[in-house]
Amino acid sequence: MKLEREAVTHIARLARVHLTDDEIDTYAGQLGDIIGHFDVLDGVNTDGIEPTTQALMLRNVMADDVAGPSLPRDVVLDLAPTTEDGYLRVRAVLE
């Protein structure tokens, strides 16, 4: 199953990700495969099985309290559409 190009472009815009034409084709295929997989899952009989939000059944995955390096600021700021004095700049949003 392949997703429509328009759907991929729309999702990319919502995620603020810029895609080239080739990438749109690639992701249309990949996203389509992922969504198609739900049809497979739908076919599984889950009667009497507790719902879960975790597929791997992992517990207590934690990191020690040791700080590591962050990204250089110019790399961070390059990812934002608008910046000012080292900050990201956005339109005012009233709560």
Added chain:
Amino acid sequence: MTTTTPATRYETVIGLETHVQLLTERKMFCDCSAAYADAPPNTHVCPVCMALPGVLPVMNRKAVEFTIMTGLALNCEIPPFAKFDRKNYPYPDLLKGYQISQFDMPSTQNGWVEVQVEGEEPRRVGITRAHLEEDTARLTHKEGADGESYSLIDMNRSGVPLMEVVTDPDMRSAEEAREYLLKLRQILRYMGVSNANMEEGNFRCDANISLRPVGSAEYGAKVEIKNMNSFSAVYNAIQYEVRRQTEELDAGRVIAQETRGWVEDVNEAFGSDFAKGSTVSQRSKEGAHDYRYFPEPDLPPLTVDLSYVEKIRAALPELPDAKRARFQSEFGLSLYDANLLVETRAKAAFFEEAVAAIEDPTDAGRLRFARLIANWMIGDFTRLLNANETELADSRVTPKRLYAMISLIEQGTITGASAKSVFEEVFRTGGDPAAIVKDLGLEQIGGSDEISQIVDKVIEANPKPVADYRAGKQEAVKFLVGMSMRETKGRANPATLTEILKQKLEA
């Protein structure tokens, strides 16, 4: 309560939600440093805390431990299973569009803390929960030259571990709310889990306030107050809000369930006995916010076994209430004095170190020295710290030096009057009290010969008061004692000196 009439008609019901930044090295879910206070904007940022697609959070073990510690200190249950959830709301301070928090299965719940307003009986305030979440980015609101308003985002704070402590609606006055906050701050600082400083923004409090007719079991409509950035702001905002809601109810109006912000220094609607400032409506709450909570799929849940909890409990420091009770029973201190000594962990530690230095092997001697140490700490020492705007931790006075100085008084090497000068010198230089006494020549004049000579001189130089005394004017002796003490530079024992003086006058 400032006025008595509303208090008889309505009961005030207050619950507090306090956000506490935890003192970890790393952020909650990524490796960025959590120490952002002095960092230039957007320098503690990585793909996780700026919410790039496809990243995976990994929780900070220390933050989980700090939360359980806090839960234990607040007498909470530590459920064997806890999980994280996504709290969805669109606002630019949330880079992901949701905050990772704990919704229905928090790490700690159902506790209490004892709070005492001066002059009232101690009361328990229920702790609904202390759960773990992440802080948001910081927004600065600006206005451009064209009048367009916009916001600047600094992501350094995004993802810093944040603990939210929620109380039951158990407080009944602004005083009680303030005592609760002071107690919470004290406990957090004792454990070293947070700086808990309101002005620095790492201890932030929102208040839920409602009124109900006295005797009613039902709660009134709840108003949430935000933007209180100091202890006095919390106190003043609650006072204001109680008064406002009282007036609304008295006028027959219905209290709207809403969020209001505390704004300082605006209007004086309720007259001069109220602090300047008022609460201003921010938004109405149509029922509960729809945050569309759902379990965080990227974070495996936590199982907490009993042995782990007990290990954390065993490692907790002695907390202020327990310490205060022990100081009272072990050293016979008053509640008031013991409270002052346990105010900070550093102060209590200073007292305990000084007490540990006591050489007197008798129980009576130990109690006597302990009380003297407490008196000096609460009296002269605190006065000097305040006058010099110094913290105890930065002071040059060590517990051993304070004890050594008190020993000099007790041994009769110096008088109480000289001790004040000696202590000031110890405070100034950090020097050894015995050496300071030598340098300043402050040894107590022991021999009555030396005192005798000084007294003779004073009698000779002051014939009028001497004659007055001999003529029956008893108070005249005070002047002569004062003159003699000045002559000795405070180095004589006043009782001995007075006795010698009287003998000579009456001879």
